[in-house]
Amino acid sequence: MIKVTIDGRDIEVKEETTILNAARELGIKIPTLCYSEFLEPYAVCRICLCEVVRGKRSRLVTACNYPLRDASVSILTNSARVRNLRKLNLELLLAQAPAAKIVQDLAAEYGVTKTRFPIKNPDEKCILCGLCVQVCENLVGAGAIGFSSRGSKREVSTPWGVEPETCILCGACAHFCPTGHIVMTEEADERILHSELTLGPNAAISIPFRQAIPNVPRIDVEHCIHFKTGGCELCSKVCPKDCIDYQMKDEIEDIDVGAIVVATGFQDFDPTPLKQYGYGKYANVLSSIEFEQMNNAASPTGGAIVLENGEEPRSVAILHCIGSRDENNHKYCSRVCCMYALKFAHLIKEKTTAEVYQLYIDMRAFGKGYEEFYHRLLEEGVNVIRGKGAEIAPIGGKFGEEGLLVRCEDTLISKFREIPVDMVVLCTALEARDDSADLARKLNISKGADGWFIEAHPKLAPVSTTTDGVFLAGVCQGPKDIPDAVAQGTAAAGQAMKLMTVGELFLDAAYAAITDEICSGCRICNGLCPYNAISFLEDKKVSEVNAAMCKACGTCAAACPSGAITARHFTDDQIYAQIEAIFA
Amino acid sequence: MPYRANMMVCAGTGCVSNHSLELKQALEEEIQKRGLTDEVQVVPTGCNGFCGAGPIVVVQPDGIFYQLLKVKDIPYLVEEHLLKGRPVPRLMYVPPEEKTPIPKMNDIGFFKGQMLVALRNRGMIDPENIDDYIARDGYRSLAKVLTTMTPDEVIGVIKASGLRGRGGGGFPTGIKWESCKKAEGDIKYVICNADEGDPGAFMDRSIIEGDPHSVLEGMAIGAYAIGVSQGYIYVRIEYPLAIQRFRIALKQARDYGLLGDNIFGTGFSFDVDIRRGAGAFVCGESTALMASVEGRPGEPRAKYIHTVEHGLWNRPTCLNNVETWATVPVIILRGVEWFTSIGTGDVSQNPWGGSKGTKVFSLAGKINNTGLVEVPMGITLREMIYDVGGGIPKGRKFKAVQTGGPSGGFLPTELLDLQVDYEQLTEAGSMMGSGGMVVMDEDNCMVDMAKYFLTFTQDESCGKCTPCREGTLQMLEILKRICEGKGVPEDIQLLEDLSHFVIDASLCALGGSAPNPVLTSLRYFRDEYITHIRDKKCPAHICRDLNVYTIDPELCLVKGHGCGVCRRQCPDSAIVGEKNQVHNIDQELCKKCGVCLDVCKFDAVKVA
């Protein structure tokens, strides 16, 4: 530690501390233009010059990078000589970069309002402080911009002035530029693309959405600069508890469990192949999940229902059964669409003054309180049309204005109708996830033709599967709404708990057994068993079945040449007896 | 068959550009024709220093100096001098304003006043032949150092000798070596700064071209003293001949084992690589030079941490100028007493106490004997300019001399008896610098000269720090305005304020010394600024816009009979008049080019 005096006040600082930091500890503010605490001091603007007085000799040094080494030195950060230097420096800067606000403010502080020097370019802002070049080179590591040419012609530019490929649009240069010379321009169009609304900020590190579990930020490796150039690490610098570890990777863990509850849910049907509805082709044709996201308070529109051009819709059509109850797609009814379509109508009525048209085949308000909700909406003035939406076409042709034309047949008045609306919401079907076939094979459960997993028995064992210990919950077993899914979830948990609380596993009565005397040790059955339940006893030279692992399929019994294996509940004699009985 | 005579043909860049190599070939052919090839050897040498008289041939052992030779003189010269043994007066040097030629080189004033230390082998050896260098005690001091002296003893000698940096800073070399040796770090470097960016300075070039081994030997001694195994020489790309000569010297030194591993079997290894500068004046500054060697753009950094502790690749580095390195072997060989007997002041107590040894100056500008001059420190400006320099041509009157290159300053007539050394030059507002010395006479305009030097430093500024980039730019704008006749009285005070600001606030020595020409011209020639601003007049008629051309009616009519030559020659047809009538100049159209003044045979045109 060494003792120095700054503007007459004593202070003790560590060796090599810069004058700027020492002064800051004393609360003395030394002006800086090209300094940033995140970067190596470049010391080019020279505005932070101070006098270092040792004995009768005084020397001018830049405070931002002068390392204090020897004690008994007195530093003057605001002497007359220093102030005059700063005045002339600022006057020169006013001539070089007249439009730089930070220079104007600092100059005003020192009483410099105009400059005696000719101004080359009145709206020049760049004071060549080099912060942008340094942050791009050292902190971000992209090195996309640098200084070119020399002397008074020196400027910040990209190599040969063309758009650099190494620039990763991180905006760090614009962030560090003290005079606003570098600004990030948003060239993307102003439209609100419903298909791209996300529920959370899309910064490189963020909590994906409010209710995310676990509710902690995670790094999006695609967009984080550190994984591109090895630079930045600004987030770990500012995190007070230092919990950011860039080495963390996704890990696959093997965990032994007694029971598995399959609750893999569903995916919503992609309406694009149904060309007649124009999803993805015309603006303002939304799928139900997109409409749901737009309504969420965390969505970019803040929950407001808006068209692509940002205005509020005057009329909305909600089309039911898109992809459901449809010979060409899914024959089953997705069960939940009617009710959420009514919820949408209620939201639109609440948030906007738009007309709402519900195009349905049958209004399936099956649940408790559902029918009452439906009637309430009718009172709120929702127009319901019994007829599946046939086609969506742009209005442009007919009425020359924006908007969509919904063509359908109103079967109640058996008339063909064309309704002009601003927005169309397609209630798309629920369908099995693409990977459900693999999962079924892995878990050894069976999948129906409609893609949903098959429960052991529709009435007697709706949450368990043909494989012991594997249970089903939620839509993966078939379309259902939240109340039903929760009920099924609780049931599946119950079944799983049953296994665990009992503590023992009740084996089925049926399993195979080998009678040692008959077994000739030919070992044909050993390789046969898919569950490796049959092992060969070297000492007794006979095979033996492990009852706990045997699933009693009987394949080994059928294959045993000497009939040594009896499949307990399906013995040969029982089957022969049935055959004899049939043909007696 | 031993030779009985050597024709020393100067092969420095100056003479080579004056076709001295063709001369050498012509000489060899003529000698072959006369059958003297076994008796007379033609030897190319480095620059003799007297570039004004190039191309030069010195016939040894007679010591006869021939100058301004042409290929057509060769046959006559060979026959007369070599065959008949009669020196040829017609081709000898004739001092200005005199008639009798001086045959012997050592009798010529230009050479007589000099004391050669760094240029000791000048004109005596073939730079591309290491044996010549060895014959003149080459590598003897390296041998002495490696076999009989410890590194500390070497540093002790250099410190005691009071040798100071010849690059311009004048920092005591001994102290620099000592602090570099003390700095921690097992890998250290020595660098030879041969960037020599000053316009008009060419002493480093002629040392490397004439005697490359002296630099190598000096660096090897320094490397041994500091504990370095790798050295670099940073030569500017504009010296191709120097680079080529240095490459040959390196190869020969390596072949002889005087460079590389285990020199003289003493276990000391040292080698040197060449790095070429890309033509930026700022790269003469040590930290910018090191940035350039590292491959980064040549930009200086603050020297709060000295380069002897953290220099090249952040390792301890000792950087010295070509002349400094070349002087080291001589000090080791001839001892401290001999070296301190030359120069001024006393260095026994304080190494800053004096300026010891000799310094090479490049004498240029309005001087008769333009060339390289190595003189002992303490010589006065008057001796330099009149005895060695041969005075001002065409009998013009001396006005000022500029020392220290573009960062130096102007010294007026009153200071002609100033002794040339570090302290006294700095006190007078100039500096030793690299040794450039530009002489000016009454036909020079000091404001224009200040503008010339500031244009150079402003253009060469690296632009990194605001004061130097913007300060010099605005100072130049003001000087331009003054020279265009648009100066205002406040300009003088503003120029002074700006100058002090740039010197105090700039990051490196370039900005720190660029305003010197302006400051010294303001200090010693303030009246010229006042005439430029108040009277809008340039006494030396250099600042074109301030000249007013008029025609003396009487002379034009009586003598010239209105011949109209000037009217026809005037590029802007600003002269009106008929045959046999007085012509006069339309001041609006006149661009003040001065053609009329030149073409008028009757001196009718006057400039005011």
Add this chain to the structure above:
Amino acid sequence: MPKLNLEDLDKISEWRRRTTMLREGAGRAKVTVHMGTCGIAAGARKIMDALLRLVEENDVKDVILTTSGCAGLCSREPMATVELVNEAPVKYVDLTEEKIGAIFREHVLGGRPVLEYALALGSERTQ
């Protein structure tokens, strides 16, 4: 070239001593052969060749051989002047190869002028 050691350094410098001495114009003795037009006609070239051979044979380093114009005494050509350092130059006349051999050994190497061949002592002085 093998790596140098200290002795090699001296050997080279000794071996090159002759050239550098020549260049510095320093030397113990200086022999000037007068080769004016008549001198050459009278055979001065042969004298010069003889001298060159003598210098090589005796491996003499510090003798300067040079030529000069006609000394003026055409009848006694070929002539040469031998001048030892800080001694008066001695001019020899009617030289033949044998005579110059003797002069070289006696005067140049031995330092004793050969009076019988000499014309006169101390004619013009050349530094």
Add this chain to the structure above:
Amino acid sequence: MDFEPKILGLLCNWCSYTGADLAGTARMKYPPNVYTVRVMCSGRVDPGFILDAMRAGADGVLVCGCHPGDCHYVEGNYKCLRRIPLTKKLLEGFGIDPRRLRLEWVSASEGGRFKEVVTEFTEQIRALGPLKLNDWAFAEQPLEVHEAA
């Protein structure tokens, strides 16, 4: 009277038996000639069952299992897939038309498919006529000549 073939159906418990059950709960009409026996897996079907059935008077045997990959015991149906062609070769050896034995994959939801298989197989056996294995005096009876399958 018209010949009513008697066919033995060996159905695996997880797929074909459930499929048959679905056909029933869905009230599908199909001929009653197939008398089903439930086994845990088509792998359990022992060629002996097939031969014994024919000896006991079956005119045809239908073995059904899960689609390959869907078997509850992972590989059971693959074993059956190997045994049935062997058994057909055995029947040929006995001079019995191999088309009287048929293997079909019926999943739990393919009630309709089970109905078609049974209808089609019954007609096929009806066309082949009764087997009447017991009436054969093996030695004298010439081998039944059967057209190309």
